[in-house]
Amino acid sequence: MDKNQLSEGIVYLVGAGPGDPGLLTLRARSLIEGCDVLVYDHLANRKLHDWASAGCERIDVGKSPGRHTMEQSEIGEILVAKAQDGLKVVRLKGGDPFVFGRCAEEMLALDEADVPYEVVPGVTAALACAAYAGIPLSHRDFGSSISFLTGHEDVAKESLRVDFAKFAEVGGTLCIYMGMSKLEEIVEKLLVGGLSKDRPAAVVSQGTLPGQRKILAPLGELVEQARVGDLSAPAIIFVGNSIGLARSSTWFDRAPLFGRRIVLTRASGQKSKMRSRLEELGAEVIDLPLIKIEPAEDRKLVAEVFAGIATYEWVVFTSANGAKAFMEIFFRAYSDIRSFGPMRIACVGESTAEVLQAYQLDIELISQDSTAEGLAKELIGTDSLDSANVLVITGNRNREILVDVLEGVGRAIVDTLPVYQTDFADVLEAPVLSTFLKNGADAIIFTSSSTALSYVEQSDDLIFEGGARKPILCSFGPQTSKTLKENDLKIDLEASHPSTDGLIDALVEHFSASG
Structure with a gap:
């Protein structure tokens, strides 16, 4: 291989942060925008992919329970091969690369192949989830140490690798990653190690995202409260006296549209002021393109x-x-x-x-x-x-x-x-369709008569599963409303005046009134 070509290739091991794209570093964004290859896992927010160029190669190497896209050794081989082809490679890893991100293994593979690399830190999930959930991790009167622990280091491994009973003696605040599948066992070992059933604890699921959920409970009740609340991974478990200072409501979940799932039907690949405004107000926004331009x-x-x-x-x-x-x-x-x-x-x-x-x-x-x-x-x-x-x-x-x-x-x-x-647009090609039909949404927004007609035309493919939230139908203006009415669809909400701000104001007013 040509030495000049080899010298041009480089791998950036980049922390994608906990989920909220706003927490990504400026360095990380710059690298994503300029890379030739984007190698990503499932904990890295998919919205970050939009920052990459149209010609960027995207490679999914994500792992999740029951699904293993590829072995860690294979990921290392991809990074080495792409860099040796003279390409700029961003390896996008959820949270911080060095905090349970297996960055060390990828570094070793790159070192052995003599491939240059750079590590870009990210905001780790425990710190971000705690901040967004209003959970103080330390307090001079309640805890002066913080421990980061993992429920397991590989989703393929069944047994716990941390002796949680011993960490019960450490005191301070415990931040436990990847522990939801072993929550009952973890709590049991902490209790055996000497922690009181009354020790404050919490679980934060989907932290920093619009779908964030949390429970606050004494350690002895944590497993049952998590089950009742149906909290699932990805989540962080917190245990410690300072957790008792947390409140049920925080700055993050007080946003007027927090917890609401809003569906946009516009064409894919378009920048959207409406999406940005809805997300600023706390909504989870999903794209279900019904038209194409x-x-x-x-x-x-x-x-x-x-x-x-x-x-x-x-x-x-x-x-x-x-x-x-x-x-x-x-x-x-x-x-x-x-x-x-x-x-x-x-x-x-x-x-x-x-x-x-x-x-x-x-x-x-x-x-x-x-x-x-x-x-x-x-x-x-x-x-x-x-x-x-x-x-x-x-x-x-x-x-x-x-x-x-x-x-x-x-x-x-x-x-x-x-x-x-x-x-x-063919709705069956929408990546979010199955999730949308399974979970439903709070509102679906029609910004034009074209989106409304497409919805009517493809209604047989838009039948919700049992238990899904049925969205209200929202119209951008009189002409769109007319099209919906002509097709016997009930309009639940129409913009006060045909504009992005008019529709968002109507949404906020509607959901504020409905609680």
Whole structure:
């Protein structure tokens, strides 16, 4: 192998943190964004994969109870082989690589193969779960030591490898990883070792994520309380006097949508202000794409429009998808943004405007409501349309009302340029489908008539299992509501005004009222 090629390859052993992507280090994010290969396990949040480039190779080496993707030796072989191919490899490991992350074994494999590597620390689960659950791990009056223990070091091993009876004598706070499958045995050994049944204890499951759950109980009642609460792995078990200072409610679970599972039906691969806002408010957001967006252009029409692009007085963008597709076509035709011309720009909603603002384009008009009707009214209010040449950027499913109003009431001369098409996505291809049908959700959001029609069309594949939460149906605005009603679907919630903020405000109000 060429020495220069070998010298370029490197492995980064990166801590993915406990779950919340916001707890990842800046160094870790930078490496994920620039890597050639992403090797990940199941405790690393899948959202982190979105930061990798489209061309990045993704390799799943995760282990979970009853499922072993590959042996540890095989993982080491992959890391060595990819680095020796001259690639930048990120080995993404849940929590911190050196805290029960088997980083030492992978380091040895890399050392033996003389492959360069770097270790990037991560926030370990015990510290993060305790903080998000409001559980102090130390207090000068209740405990001045913290011990990190593991219920087992390999999901394939059945026996405990830590003598918990001896650790009962240590005192302080015990933080026990990977112990849920052996919880009863662990508690029994701690009691045999001398800990009181009244010693404060806790279990935090799915820590730092919207689905986080916890129980606080005396050690003697912990097993039964965990069973009643149906807490499962991944989880951290805490035992110690300082745990008694914790409260049932914390800063994290007081978020207005905490514990709510919200389903978005938009096309996959799209940045979403709605997702970000819902997650900020504590919701668990899952994507169930019901539509797909694909480029679609009439080359002859594009050539005609671009030949006369300087003659338009307004260009109107009806969606973020249209804005993205248009700019891609534009830069195939022109290399300089100054070729855009003197057109004034109007957009439906903030999300559409943000696409164009990224190119340093000034937006003359952003409609308050994210509807064609709202934009048409505001454009007419500018008194600039009479005999004006207007270009409307559309998709294949855009309604004609915008063009009709601009031509009829505004007396504008309107050309339309379709640049993308919306089709139904096959719901059976959605990775979350089985989980969604098994567990259900609290709400499903329809942001367009297209998503509503796709839901109706594929209803036979969207039948919930017994015991699943039945979601309320939420509509982005009047037109989407009309489509749902025409198909005999009950609308439980409609945005106060057609916008992301309007819909989220309605969700918060609804769930606050329902408790």
